[in-house]
Amino acid sequence: MSIKVLYFASLRETLGYSHETLTLPAGVATLGDLRSHLARRGGVWESLGEGRNVRAAINQEMVGAEVAVADRDEIAFFPPVTGG
Template structure:
């Protein structure tokens, strides 16, 4: 089982703060999880298909190609800019 969290406007757009999904052999990295979620429909494609999407694994920023393991926590959030 992996925990997935959605932050900022992603949470608002999806109407979901987080969820748990079963980890299987088809989910080797964060990008595999993202693709699985995008297959859910249009809103998922719009949110998780953004080129500026950021992700974290176990509360550390990372790239989508990072391998995942059972009990990992994945977070998706939009790019944040400061000023």
Template sequence: MHIHLLYFAGLREVLGVATETLELPAEIETVAGLRELLAARGAPWTALVTTKNLRAAVNQEMAGQDARVHAGDEVAFFPPVTGG
């Protein structure tokens, strides 16, 4: 089963990718696990674990590192927001 990933702002620029669809390995159960899986691709993906205060959203709701991820989810990673 797949998950849909989105990257925004400075992170999107560093990665050079805005969206992707990924086969979710069965052992990946949390946002933190997903970050490590992506960082294991090597540079520039290490930004997923080295970026200060990186935020995540699961299905368009702000999510902590321990939040569960499931097949079919939409997971986004981005720097702290700066609107207004």
């Protein structure tokens, strides 16, 4: 399964990537699984780990960790944003 992952705002700065295309290994089926998989890279990638304040969207729709990831999905990660 191949997906595109986008990183926004301070996550993009922290990770040093704005996007990447990933082929997911077996066992990565949900958004939560994907976050855990990315966080296991270690170092700055731990900023995507469980319990971190990160929002996510699949195909431009805000979703929770339990939502399944499908082939060719576009997943976006970003920190909560405030405005004013």
